[in-house]
Amino acid sequence: MSRGPQLSNSLQNSPRGGKWASKFEDKPTGKKPAVRPKKFLGQHFLNDLAIAERIASLVDDKMVHIIEIGPGTGILTRFLFDRFSTRLKCMEIDEEAIQYLHKQKWAEGMEIWKGDYLEAADSDWLLFGGQKQALIGNFPYNISTQIVFKILEAGLRIDQFAGMFQKEVALRLCAAEGNKDYGITSVLLQAYYTCNFEFTVNEHSFNPPPRVKSGVIQCRLRQDIPSCKYESLKVVVKTAFSQRRKTLGNALKPLTSARENFLIPEDWVSMRAEQLSVADYICLAKIWESTAT
Numbered sequence: 027m028s029r030g031p032q033l034s035n036s037l038q039n040s041p042r043g044g045k046w047a048s049k050f051e052d053k054p055t056g057k058k059p060a061v062r063p064k065k066f067l068g069q070h071f072l073n074d075l076a077i078a079e080r081i082a083s084l085v086d087d088k089m090v091h092i093i094e095i096g097p098g099t100g101i102l103t104r105f106l107f108d109r110f111s112t113r114l115k116c117m118e119i120d121e122e123a124i125q126y127l128h129k130q131k132w133a134e135g136m137e138i139w140k141g142d143y144l145e146a147a148d149s150d151w152l153l154f155g156g157q158k159q160a161l162i163g164n165f166p167y168n169i170s171t172q173i174v175f176k177i178l179e180a181g182l183r184i185d186q187f188a189g190m191f192q193k194e195v196a197l198r199l200c201a202a203e204g205n206k207d208y209g210i211t212s213v214l215l216q217a218y219y220t221c222n223f224e225f226t227v228n229e230h231s232f233n234p235p236p237r238v239k240s241g242v243i244q245c246r247l248r249q250d251i252p253s254c255k256y257e258s259l260k261v262v263v264k265t266a267f268s269q270r271r272k273t274l275g276n277a278l279k280p281l282t283s284a285r286e287n288f289l290i291p292e293d294w295v296s297m298r299a300e301q302l303s304v305a306d307y308i309c310l311a312k313i314w315e316s317t318a319t
Contacts, residue, residue: 061099061123063234068166069120070232071098072190077231078102082109084188084224084244085160091115091153095143095163095173095189098123100133102164107136117143117151144172152183161187167236170195174215178256182218188244196223196241203303209270213263216304217252219245254311262310266299273298281314288317 063069072078082105085092090113097103097116106114116138118124124140127133139150153159161184165173170191177184191199194207200221201207215221227240252259262281269277275295282288290310294302302310 059099059233060126061120064120067120068168069096069098070164070167070234070236072101072164072227072231073233074227074231075101077227079105080225081162081164081188081190081242082106084242085109085162086158086186088158089113089160089186090157091159093117093151093159093161095161095165096120097127097138098164100127100130102162103127103136104132106162107133111135112137115139115151117141117146119143144169144176148180148183152180154183158185159183160185162189164190167192167195171211174199174211178214178218182247182251185247186245187219188224188242190227190240190242192236193226193239193241196243199245200243203301203306205300208300210263210267213304213307214256214260215245217248217259217308218256219247221245252308252311254308254315258315259307259311262314263307266302266307266310270299274302285314285317285319288314 059071061071063071078101082102085106087109089110092106092110092114094103094106094114094116097118098120103114103116112135114136116127116136118127118138118140119142121140124138127136127138139146141150143151161177163173177187195211198207198209199211199215200223201209201212222244224242224244227242229235229237229239232240262278265281266274266277273296274290277299278290282290294306
């Protein structure tokens with residue numbers, strides 16, 4: 027989400043401003059912000075053009091349908107719309123932001139869906155039929171993890187997604203086993219997507235500045251999709267990490283008690299949840315499915 031297309035003084039005459047500096051830079055007017063950041067929506071508007079350009083560049087040209095969550099005043103949106111034109115669809119809950127975007131000449135012909143993305147039906151934001159689709163955004167911190175779960179639960183129709191998260195969350199999503207950040211979202215996301223932490227964004231790049239740093243990640247749908255059901259994987263992973271200080275033998279007792287023939291491989295019984303790899307959890311999910319009556 028965004029505050030407006032203003033480059034900092036240190037960037038205006040530097041190579042970081044790139045070709046977009048003169049194309050998209052608005053002259054300072056001394057007026058109030060075009061769209062007021064709203065705390066209840068978790069809005070921290072990005073105000074650094076160089077970072078916005080860098081995020082937008084992560085989306086592959088071959089994407090047929092691009093969804094941006096929370097365009098705000100369009101600092102990221104401008105780069106996306108310039109590249110993808112009508113292939114871009116924006117989803118915005120803030121009426122003030124929508125009215126602002128409708129008035130911008132550069133946004134003429136751009137589709138804006140009004141509403142809460144988390145409450146949207148799949149048909150409101152997805153294409154059906156196998157087209158390449160990407161999702162991108164400067165995600166509000168308070169709903170960023172929910173956005174990830176919505177992507178996973180939409181039937182793996184998103185081929186690529188990238189965006190801004192609270193840095194702590196971004197690191198967690200990309201963490202490998204054995205890392206303190208490794209957890210439920212790490213396993214569930216990485217079972218279906220390859221995930222890369224791209225770069226850190228400092229607090230001063232936003233209005234209002236958040237109290238923490240942000241991180242940008244990029245994820246691509248795997249070619250080797252697990253054969254187990256997502257729900258089975260989620261049950262096993264959530265149960266294992268619900269008591270992460272305990273051994274798996276103890277943490278998974280709710281499942282082993284529910285199905286006597288659900289047996290944990292002997293080598294894993296004394297291990298803790300963060301020690302198993304994503305592939306190990308997929309294996310456990312398959313065992314869980316095989317014991318269903």
